[in-house]
Amino acid sequence: MKRFALILGFICAVVCWGNAFATAPTMPLTPCPTTFTCAFDAAEVRPLTDATPGAPAVYVGYLSFNAGVPTLDSLGTGNGIAQTLVTAVGTCTAGTISAMGVLDFTANSGPKFEFVSDNRSGVLELRVMIVADSGNVTPSAVNLGTCTQQ
Numbered sequence: 001m002k003r004f005a006l007i008l009g010f011i012c013a014v015v016c017w018g019n020a021f022a023t024a025p026t027m028p029l030t031p032c033p034t035t036f037t038c039a040f041d042a043a044e045v046r047p048l049t050d051a052t053p054g055a056p057a058v059y060v061g062y063l064s065f066n067a068g069v070p071t072l073d074s075l076g077t078g079n080g081i082a083q084t085l086v087t088a089v090g091t092c093t094a095g096t097i098s099a100m101g102v103l104d105f106t107a108n109s110g111p112k113f114e115f116v117s118d119n120r121s122g123v124l125e126l127r128v129m130i131v132a133d134s135g136n137v138t139p140s141a142v143n144l145g146t147c148t149q150q
Contacts, residue, residue, distance in 0.1 A: 030095030030116050037064040038126060040074060042145030050140050055079035061086075063103075063126070063147050068092060070103050072110050086110055086134075103128070106136040113145075124149040 040063045046055040061074030074086045088110030095101035100114040112132035118125045130143035 026097035027095065027100070027116075029097065030101040032068055032070075032092035032094050032101060033065040033117075033124070033126075034068045035065060036124065037062060037150045038124075038147035039150055040072070040128075040145060040147045042128070042130070042143050044130075044139075044141040044143040046079075046141045052079055057141075057143075059143075059145070062150075065092070070105070072103075072105050074110075106132060106134060109134045112136065 040059070040061045042059045044057045046052050046057075048054065055078065057076060057078040059074050059076035061072065064071050064073075070090045070092050072086065072088050072090065076083045086109065088105035088108035090103055090105035090108065090110060093102040093104070095116065100116055103113040103115055106112050111130050111134060113128040114131050115126045115128045118127060126147040128145045128147060130139060130145075133139050
């Protein structure tokens with residue numbers, strides 16, 4: 001009986017220990033900034049399957065939050081052609097343990113970003129990835145950006 005109890009205890013310990021590693025990792029929460037302004041920059045290269053393969057684009061501007069409401073002021077060039085200034089007010093959805101935060105400017109002719117925040121030495125930065133263009137369509141290019149607090 002002692003052997004049976006010892007073996008059963010050993011099996012239970014192995015199963016419980018294995019379950020600890022089977023648990024899905026969670027992301028830290030990403031709150032929406034409330035009062036915040038950052039300098040924004042992003043770059044992309046169009047994929048080979050695009051209508052303009054390899055075409056570069058760069059964007060600069062400011063992203064500001066006033067009482068939690070985000071405003072994007074951005075200017076860029078696409079394949080060497082200057083674009084007009086985009087000013088769009090959007091919405092912010094905080095990130096959860098299983099999803100990144102979302103900045104959505106599509107209702108005002110702007111892009112949609114997924115974001116995470118990073119606080120290095122007291123300077124807040126947002127890391128953003130464009131997941132939809134102004135028509136709320138997923139872009140064919142990867143567009144990553146950083147927004148450093150001013």
